[in-house]
Amino acid sequence: GESVGLHLPTLSVQEGDNSIINCxxxxxxxxxxxxxxQESGKGPQFIIDIRSNMDKRQGQRxxxxxxxxxxxxxxxxxxxxxxxxxxxxxxxxxxxxxGGADGLTFGKGTHLIIQP
Amino acid sequence: xPEVTQTPSHQVTQMGQEVILRCVPISNHLxxxxxxxxxxxxxxxxxxxxxxxxxxxxxxxDDQFSVERPDxxxxxxxxxxxxxxxxxMYFCASMTGTTSGRQYFGPGTRLTxx
Numbered sequence: 001g002e003s004v005g006l007h008l009p010t011l012s013v014q015e016g017d018n019s020i021i022n023c024x025x026x027x028x029x030x031x032x033x034x035x036x037x038q039e040s041g042k043g044p045q046f047i048i049d050i051r052s053n054m055d056k057r058q059g060q061r062x063x064x065x066x067x068x069x070x071x072x073x074x075x076x077x078x079x080x081x082x083x084x085x086x087x088x089x090x091x092x093x094x095x096x097x098x099g100g101a102d103g104l105t106f107g108k109g110t111h112l113i114i115q116p
Numbered sequence: 117x118p119e120v121t122q123t124p125s126h127q128v129t130q131m132g133q134e135v136i137l138r139c140v141p142i143s144n145h146l147x148x149x150x151x152x153x154x155x156x157x158x159x160x161x162x163x164x165x166x167x168x169x170x171x172x173x174x175x176x177x178d179d180q181f182s183v184e185r186p187d188x189x190x191x192x193x194x195x196x197x198x199x200x201x202x203x204x205m206y207f208c209a210s211m212t213g214t215t216s217g218r219q220y221f222g223p224g225t226r227l228t229x230x
Binding site for chain 2: 032034044046091100101103
């Protein structure tokens with residue numbers, strides 16, 4: 001089974017509304033989590049990251065919440081805009097080798113659709 | 117902001133042929149990675165590379181794959197004898213430092229094996 005997964009494959013929200021994208025992970029050894037946005041035909045684009053010693057981190061219009069008790073990660077996007085339409089992936093670094101050696105383990109992705 | 121670049125953007129090859137995908141990581145980064153993404157699926161880790169050697173590889177990265185940093189700027193992925201199932205987007209990424217952190221992804225190379 002996958003260690004990182006997403007609850008909903010597609011999320012549709014009205015422009016201007018807030019959106020929440022959820023992600024579950026199963027490996028309690030994961031020490032680093034990251035959200036990427038991917039537009040069609042492009043590479044993953046960094047949104048925000050968080051380390052396991054934190055439970056919340058805020059960026060511009062985005063907030064990541066980490067709940068280690070239930071192994072849950074979420075991405076909140078405030079005041080969504082048409083440009084937010086994309087596939088969003090959560091990813092984790094399990095960290096069993098330590099440091100940068102470990103590749104990221106990606107979830108399946110959620111397609112966020114912003115309705116005008 | 118500095119970017120990872122990849123060439124070509126699209127490569128079409130016949131089954132059994134060798135392909136080399138090229139990447140130029142961000143210049144002061146220390147870790148380099150290759151990932152692949154089969155159409156409609158999630159991004160999958162292939163290999164990490166540090167200090168001129170492979171650090172970690174996934175079970176996807178079998179003997180038909182190899183990586184090389186031939187000079188101070190390029191990082192390549194070679195697929196020795198392509199199969200139909202190698203058709204995918206291949207992404208290069210790089211990271212500064214040696215602890216877990218943000219990986220910067222390139223735009224990808226779409227590999228089509230016919």
